[in-house]
Amino acid sequence: MDEVKCFIPKSLDEALRIRKEFHAKPLAGGSDLMVSYYKGIGIAPVFPFPVMIISNLSDELGTIRKEDDGVHIGALSTPNEIASSMVVPYPVRKAASLMGAPSLRNTATIGGNIGNASPKGDLPQPLILLDAEVVLRSVDGERRMKVDDFILGSKKTALADDEIITGIVIPEVKATHYFYHKIGMRRANAISKLSLSALFDVEDGVVVDFRASSGAAGPKVRRSRDAEEILIGLKLDEVSGKTGEFLSAWNSILSPHAMPEYRRASTRRMLLGFIEEVASGALPGNYE
Numbered sequence: 001m002d003e004v005k006c007f008i009p010k011s012l013d014e015a016l017r018i019r020k021e022f023h024a025k026p027l028a029g030g031s032d033l034m035v036s037y038y039k040g041i042g043i044a045p046v047f048p049f050p051v052m053i054i055s056n057l058s059d060e061l062g063t064i065r066k067e068d069d070g071v072h073i074g075a076l077s078t079p080n081e082i083a084s085s086m087v088v089p090y091p092v093r094k095a096a097s098l099m100g101a102p103s104l105r106n107t108a109t110i111g112g113n114i115g116n117a118s119p120k121g122d123l124p125q126p127l128i129l130l131d132a133e134v135v136l137r138s139v140d141g142e143r144r145m146k147v148d149d150f151i152l153g154s155k156k157t158a159l160a161d162d163e164i165i166t167g168i169v170i171p172e173v174k175a176t177h178y179f180y181h182k183i184g185m186r187r188a189n190a191i192s193k194l195s196l197s198a199l200f201d202v203e204d205g206v207v208v209d210f211r212a213s214s215g216a217a218g219p220k221v222r223r224s225r226d227a228e229e230i231l232i233g234l235k236l237d238e239v240s241g242k243t244g245e246f247l248s249a250w251n252s253i254l255s256p257h258a259m260p261e262y263r264r265a266s267t268r269r270m271l272l273g274f275i276e277e278v279a280s281g282a283l284p285g286n287y288e
């Protein structure tokens with residue numbers, strides 16, 4: 001068998017040079033890659049491609065900070081770091097806090113969650129709700145694109161073979177009410193069967209913004225701008241009269257491969273509950 005190269009760069013610059021020359025696949029927490037190439041207890045996984053272990057780069061890729069254009073989350077930030085950072089918006093914090101078991105929440109990374117592009121990955125869903133961007137670097141420069149455009153489908157991304165995800169930028173989103181819910185087999189350490197985020201921004205009794213996104217209910221996270229538009233601009237007391245129209249528009253974007261009726265009915269029920277609570281004034285706003 002041909003020898004497979006494994007690199008351990010000491011800086012981002014070195015990692016970018018290795019990525020350009022050898023197209024080595026980044027290995028961050030390894031919780032997807034190591035599992036995919038697992039050969040058995042005590043046997044090192046065998047990768048059919050060059051690998052680059054990037055976990056040493058947390059000084060450059062592991063910080064979370066607020067800047068003028070939004071909240072920057074370094075690619076190596078773990079679910080625990082994200083869940084405990086108060087600058088991170090509520091649905092992303094909540095999703096991070098419910099990922100896997102405590103050990104996973106200290107080893108997995110946001111870069112790996114986006115890079116893996118699993119339809120069941122928990123972080124793309126609230127990031128797409130918030131129009132977050134992924135920051136991609138190569139030796140030739142940096143580009144940004146919406147997470148929604150970066151994830152092309154199940155396990156497919158727009159990552160070029162000389163690029164590394166360096167981080168995520170979440171622009172400031174004004175919202176008075178947030179919703180996040182994950183359904184899994186158990187309360188802990190469960191991959192999502194379904195996840196849903198939504199937000200309202202209500203000003204003087206008028207819906208200024210409304211968004212909803214669902215995960216694990218199709219090959220990639222879905223939002224429907226057409227469905228969202230149905231509720232935007234309404235007075236709160238007009239919302240209940242439009243929920244039927246909204247839900248049928250929303251329904252048409254879901255294409256679950258398994259248990260379609262269960263998944264459609266569950267997202268409809270969760271969305272309806274959230275919308276009615278906000279419309280009736282029963283849900284206090286401003287989540288922190």
Ligand SMILES: Cc1cc2nc3c(=O)[nH]c(=O)nc-3n(C[C@H](O)[C@H](O)[C@H](O)COP(=O)(O)OP(=O)(O)OC[C@H]3O[C@@H](n4cnc5c(N)ncnc54)[C@H](O)[C@@H]3O)c2cc1C
Pocket residue numbers: 025026027028029030031032033034035075076098099100101104107108109110111112113114115116120121122123159163164165166189190191192
């Ligand atoms: C027991 C168990 C439970 C799990 N539970 C959940 C769960 O509840 N929710 C959930 O969403 N996921 C879950 N996962 C999946 C996994 O932990 C996550 O997807 C995690 O975020 C992956 O991060 P990582 O750093 O370990 O990725 P890695 O395995 O290191 O990488 C995953 C992919 O992303 C690419 N990649 C990593 N970093 C970068 C980068 N900076 N730039 C470019 N590409 C990059 C890699 O090349 C690879 O293709 C679980 C996994 C296990 C084993």
